Amino acid sequence: MSKSLLLALIVATVLLTTIGFAAPQAGGTPPPAQNPPPQGGRGGGRGAPPGPPPTAQAQAPIDLTGYWVSVVTEDWRWRMLTPAKGDTASVPLNAEGQRVAGMWDLEKDKADGNLCRAFGAAGLLRLPLRIHITWQDASTLKLETDSGQQTRLFLFAPPAGPAGERTWQGRSIARWFKQTQLEGLGFGGRGGSLAGGNLRVTTTNMRAGYLRKNGVPYSEDAVLTEYFNRHDEPNGDRWITVTRVVEDPKYLMMPFITSESFKKEADASKWKPTPCQVDPPRS
Amino acid sequence: MNKRVAVAGVIALVSVARVLAQATPPAAKPDGVGSVHVWPVQRNIYALFGPGGNSTVSIGDEGVLVVDTMTAEAAPDLVASIRTISNKPIRWIINTHSHRDHTAGNPVVSKSGVYVATGNTRGGGGASILSFESALMRLNGSANSPDKVAEGGWPTDSFFVKQKDMFFNGEPVLTIHVPNAHTDGDAIVFFRRSDVIAAGDVFTPDRYPVIDLTEGGSINGLIAGLNLLIELAVPEFNEEGGTMIIPGHGRVCDESDVGDYRDMVTIVRDRIQDLVAKKMTLEQVKAARPTFDYDGVYGSPTYTGDMFVEAVYRSLTAASNPAQRSTSR
Numbered sequence: 001m002s003k004s005l006l007l008a009l010i011v012a013t014v015l016l017t018t019i020g021f022a023a024p025q026a027g028g029t030p031p032p033a034q035n036p037p038p039q040g041g042r043g044g045g046r047g048a049p050p051g052p053p054p055t056a057q058a059q060a061p062i063d064l065t066g067y068w069v070s071v072v073t074e075d076w077r078w079r080m081l082t083p084a085k086g087d088t089a090s091v092p093l094n095a096e097g098q099r100v101a102g103m104w105d106l107e108k109d110k111a112d113g114n115l116c117r118a119f120g121a122a123g124l125l126r127l128p129l130r131i132h133i134t135w136q137d138a139s140t141l142k143l144e145t146d147s148g149q150q151t152r153l154f155l156f157a158p159p160a161g162p163a164g165e166r167t168w169q170g171r172s173i174a175r176w177f178k179q180t181q182l183e184g185l186g187f188g189g190r191g192g193s194l195a196g197g198n199l200r201v202t203t204t205n206m207r208a209g210y211l212r213k214n215g216v217p218y219s220e221d222a223v224l225t226e227y228f229n230r231h232d233e234p235n236g237d238r239w240i241t242v243t244r245v246v247e248d249p250k251y252l253m254m255p256f257i258t259s260e261s262f263k264k265e266a267d268a269s270k271w272k273p274t275p276c277q278v279d280p281p282r283s
Numbered sequence: 284m285n286k287r288v289a290v291a292g293v294i295a296l297v298s299v300a301r302v303l304a305q306a307t308p309p310a311a312k313p314d315g316v317g318s319v320h321v322w323p324v325q326r327n328i329y330a331l332f333g334p335g336g337n338s339t340v341s342i343g344d345e346g347v348l349v350v351d352t353m354t355a356e357a358a359p360d361l362v363a364s365i366r367t368i369s370n371k372p373i374r375w376i377i378n379t380h381s382h383r384d385h386t387a388g389n390p391v392v393s394k395s396g397v398y399v400a401t402g403n404t405r406g407g408g409g410a411s412i413l414s415f416e417s418a419l420m421r422l423n424g425s426a427n428s429p430d431k432v433a434e435g436g437w438p439t440d441s442f443f444v445k446q447k448d449m450f451f452n453g454e455p456v457l458t459i460h461v462p463n464a465h466t467d468g469d470a471i472v473f474f475r476r477s478d479v480i481a482a483g484d485v486f487t488p489d490r491y492p493v494i495d496l497t498e499g500g501s502i503n504g505l506i507a508g509l510n511l512l513i514e515l516a517v518p519e520f521n522e523e524g525g526t527m528i529i530p531g532h533g534r535v536c537d538e539s540d541v542g543d544y545r546d547m548v549t550i551v552r553d554r555i556q557d558l559v560a561k562k563m564t565l566e567q568v569k570a571a572r573p574t575f576d577y578d579g580v581y582g583s584p585t586y587t588g589d590m591f592v593e594a595v596y597r598s599l600t601a602a603s604n605p606a607q608r609s610t611s612r
Contacts, residue, residue, distance in 0.1 A: 073442060077437050
């Protein structure tokens with residue numbers, strides 16, 4: 001190879017590196033959330049006073065509000081009914097988790113007023129139920145369930161300070177999330193564009209509860225991360241798919257990942273709130 | 284050629300033949316166990332014939348997929364027969380519909396397999412079972428049906444859309460719903476690379492089609508299902524070979540066989556439709572013997588031409604039959 005050719009190659013390599021011929025991020029940690037730029041107060045125009053930042057509601061890339069019903073097409077017998085005690089199939093419990101699952105006592109839960117253990121945040125959306133999502137205020141999305149009558153608040157602007165007392169639904173921090181999309185062969189430079197959008201919710205500070213109604217446990221140390229995606233079908237059906245990751249160093253060997261689908265309903269006509277209720281397992 | 288060269292040549296040929304024989308032992312001819320017989324169809328798909336019906340089995344590196352699990356009595360032989368063609372775990376069961384001659388073996392076959400969890404782990408629970416939603420409801424007792432099986436045989440997964448896709452053993456596996464045909468929960472399973480279709484009881488070439496009106500079956504839905512099979516199948520040469528169709532009962536067929544069967548069903552349907560249009564009663568229609576020329580081929584003591592005629596008549600004259608609208612195929 002001649003010296004001039006070698007020099008040209010080196011120069012080309014440096015140039016490509018400089019202008020952003022960056023390899024896409026591979027696997028692992030997702031890229032940081034990239035919220036849309038503020039619509040007001042962007043500056044740039046002379047004399048335009050900076051306005052308040054847009055609210056989470058105004059920034060919403062997808063509309064999650066409305067009544068939705070869960071559609072159970074997988075794990076029917078573990079979700080629609082109370083499985084037998086000790087039936088922990090597919091949940092990556094460690095030895096301690098198995099032991100605790102084997103100690104489940106429905107009558108004791110009833111006596112202790114703890115039937116809502118099966119309706120805690122980490123297990124809630126795996127249950128067959130309806131959800132109702134509304135904006136409580138411009139920075140708080142509210143998710144209610146008919147079965148179990150639970151209320152979760154997704155805080156886009158969480159107040160500073162300690163989280164307070166643990167609850168079944170814990171403390172959920174939310175933010176809109178857009179995944180960077182590669183363009184073509186990855187030569188798009190500047191990291192590609194943003195497409196679609198979903199809601200990412202991280203929940204901590206939960207009371208210990210159940211991943212399934214038959215006492216498959218998660219602990220107070222559990223962290224729940226959820227991604228809410230919306231997709232609209234050509235036939236007019238509207239769907240939310242929630243991908244949920246439960247991490248629990250106390251009872252799980254590895255993250256427990258599931259996804260659940262919810263179909264939009266026209267109105268509240270099928271909304272029938274009922275308190276936390278757990279049927280006895282089949283013998 | 285002198286003698287030495289000839290002898291050396293013979294020795295060399297014998298040696299080569301020995302090496303080849305060691306390198307490629309004769310393929311074992313699978314036969315089956317007990318009441319179940321194994322028949323290799325194409326690529327990694329096998330038909331297993333049991334006393335109450337057929338199963339279709341896909342074997343490969345990922346494991347075993349079983350379409351229909353026969354009767355409870357035949358299920359142990361089914362599992363044993365599968366073990367003669369693969370030592371991989373049974374991962375999936377697909378039920379083409381809910382009737383017991385295709386599903387009562389679910390608990391035994393599932394228990395001998397390994398669950399493909401919908402979480403990110405595997406283990407416990409037996410092989411996963413997939414069916415159309417209405418079949419699930421019958422199998423788990425949610426719908427009042429004699430098809431209910433023990434809990435270990437309930438489908439773990441269901442679908443309610445036109446088609447459920449998965450990729451297994453190196454090929455697309457398309458489970459396609461056939462509305463209101465043999466029942467309202469029918470599915471056919473298309474192994475796309477192997478080019479084999481498990482048709483369930485939408486196609487039963489050894490008999491007239493059974494139309495289970497109490498479970499949502501209909502003559503027009505059944506004909507639509509047969510036409511779907513013909514759409515999917517491609518013959519190799521002179522209308523023979525190519526895509527193989529494993530019926531719920533009877534021998535392995537190709538597209539031409541399905542075509543003949545579809546023609547028979549359609550002709551009988553049209554004859555009865557004409558008689559219905561003339562306001563004939565069921566008894567009058569039976570007396571007209573619209574299946575006369577087919578009874579020798581498709582009639583059997585357990586399901587006679589008269590029984591088929593009655594099912595078609597009732598299907599066509601049902602006051603509200605949603606399947607009557609789905610005859611466009």
